[in-house]
Every structure is written in structure tokens, then in C-alpha cells.
Amino acid sequence: MNVKSTPPSITSVCLLAGKIMLQSGAETHRVEDTMQRIAASFGKTASQSYVTPTGIIFSIDGTDPTNFMRISERSTDLHKIAIVNSISRQVTNGELSMTEANEQLKQTDLDSYSFSLFFQVIAAALVSGCFAIMFDGSWLDFIPAMLAGAAGYLAMERFHDWVELRFFAEFLASVIIGLLSLLFIHLQLGAEMDKIIIGAVMPLVPGLLITNAVRDLMAGHLVAGLSKGAEALLTACAIGAGIAVGISFV
Structure with a gap:
């Protein structure tokens, strides 16, 4: 039947x-x-x-x-x-x-269309190194920014698997980026610590979230726009606080 x-x-x-x-x-x-x-x-x-x-x-x-x-x-x-x-x-x-x-x-x-974590980490490393150069860093900072960015992105994904709070994962990842940047400068493997940090944190920056918040506000969706803006602000604060904690050991 x-x-x-x-x-x-x-x-x-x-x-x-x-x-x-x-x-x-x-x-x-x-x-x-x-x-x-x-x-x-x-x-x-x-x-x-x-x-x-x-x-x-x-x-x-x-x-x-x-x-x-x-x-x-x-x-x-x-x-x-x-x-x-x-x-x-x-x-x-x-x-x-x-x-x-x-x-x-x-x-x-x-279906899942996302790339594997390996390719995401490789992409984060390349993005970090390129951003370090784009923000007027020297080529001596390229490899340290790549390594710090890859480690930070991998740490964020792993911490997010263990802890549901993404802001906490982003904070811990930023701490690792700050510590690695400090280590590279201490070992004289990089020239400018600020350029290494700026490049390494770029994969963590909520660029799409900020863009959507502005677009929703412009479209008159005030609740959605403000909530996404607040989420982006919290993410930025988590990244900034993590970097501050990481480089406070200097």
C-alpha cells in the first residue's frame, strides 16, 4: 500500500x-x-x-x-x-x-559548503600576512603574522568547539596572538609587533557582521541593525581585551 x-x-x-x-x-x-x-x-x-x-x-x-x-x-x-x-x-x-x-x-x-579546517587555517595565515604588509609592515613581519594569524584562528575554532560562547573563544585566541607576537619580537623574528598583531587579528574581525548591521539600519530594520552592531562591538572588545592581556607580559 x-x-x-x-x-x-x-x-x-x-x-x-x-x-x-x-x-x-x-x-x-x-x-x-x-x-x-x-x-x-x-x-x-x-x-x-x-x-x-x-x-x-x-x-x-x-x-x-x-x-x-x-x-x-x-x-x-x-x-x-x-x-x-x-x-x-x-x-x-x-x-x-x-x-x-x-x-x-x-x-x-x-549540505555543508564550508572548506575544511585545514584550508581555513591556511587562508587565515595568508590573509594575516597580506594584511600585515598592507598596513605598512615590513616583509620581516610577513611570516610572523602568518603564523600568529593561523594559530589564532585555529585556537578560536577549537575553543569554540569546547565553549559555546564565541566571545570567550575570540578572547582566548587574541591572547594567543598577543603572546606569539610578543615572542616573535623577543626572538627578533619580526620588526614591528603592532603590524604583526594587526595582520594576525584580521581573520577574527567581524567584517560581515558590521556590514550587515549598517545595511539593516539603512533599510530601517533598527532592532536587527542595533543587535548586530552590539554583537560586533562585543567581538571587537573581546579581541582588544585579549591582545591587551597577551602583550601585558612585556
Whole structure:
């Protein structure tokens, strides 16, 4: 006996698209716009959505029950955002049915497009060395900045696996960067400690978070913009405090 699966609802498809985008680092106004476009493509032109960095509230036509989805984990995955945008455009153009869109969104949610930790550490090392040169450092600071940046990024990822508070992980990673920079200068392996530190902390700086905060504020999403700005400020304070503790041993 064949049992037919229940087709997905418009609300579930919209919430899944919004969840993937918000967890991947999209701006809140982009998430709301995508959800409303998908709903409108299926004939629901009066949908209402309210998105914050930690939750999504969505309702259709004011007649269906209002749905809420909690967002507890957020990262940066621009590839997933691009995939959801592509699915949204295909739905708007009538190229995907609701069931097909739901299946593609489910697969996108399950897939992981991030690079392995090894490649992330290598990228952090290269970024750190290049930023040290870009901020008027000498080539003598290139290798120390690479090593300190790689060690700091690896430490942040490992500490974050052990401790759920990302700010604490960023603080400890910054302490390690400060200590390594101090050690390189003490061993005369680098020329300027400030240039080494500036380059090494760049992979930890919440650049996307700051950008999204400004964009949300400009779009009129004051709650989301201020909360993301506060999160970026706390991250900056954690990095600064960690560096201060690390170099205080001089």
C-alpha cells in the first residue's frame, strides 16, 4: 500500500528559506524580502514577516496561524545564501513547484559548503600576512603574522568547539596572538609587533557582521541593525581585551 507524502505548505517553504539564509549570515531585510517573494509566487500576496537575528515570525493573509522559528546558531556561508536566492528566482519565474523548491531547500540545509579546517587555517595565515604588509609592515613581519594569524584562528575554532560562547573563544585566541607576537619580537623574528598583531587579528574581525548591521539600519530594520552592531562591538572588545592581556607580559 503506497502512502502519499503530505505536500509542503507555503509557510513551511518560506520559513525554511528564511532559516537557511539567516543562519548563513544574510541581512534581515533580504530574508524578509525572499520569504515574501516566495509566498507571492504561490499566490499569497499579503504575507507578513518579521525577522531578527535570533528568530523569524511569519504569517500569511492574517488568517493562518502565525509561525515562529528560533535561530540559535549563525555562521557565514555566502554560497548557501546564493543557492536560496537562486531557488527563490526560479520559484518567482514559475520554474519550480512548491514540492521541488521544498526538496531543494531541504538538501541545501543539510549540505555543508564550508572548506575544511585545514584550508581555513591556511587562508587565515595568508590573509594575516597580506594584511600585515598592507598596513605598512615590513616583509620581516610577513611570516610572523602568518603564523600568529593561523594559530589564532585555529585556537578560536577549537575553543569554540569546547565553549559555546564565541566571545570567550575570540578572547582566548587574541591572547594567543598577543603572546606569539610578543615572542616573535623577543626572538627578533619580526620588526614591528603592532603590524604583526594587526595582520594576525584580521581573520577574527567581524567584517560581515558590521556590514550587515549598517545595511539593516539603512533599510530601517533598527532592532536587527542595533543587535548586530552590539554583537560586533562585543567581538571587537573581546579581541582588544585579549591582545591587551597577551602583550601585558612585556
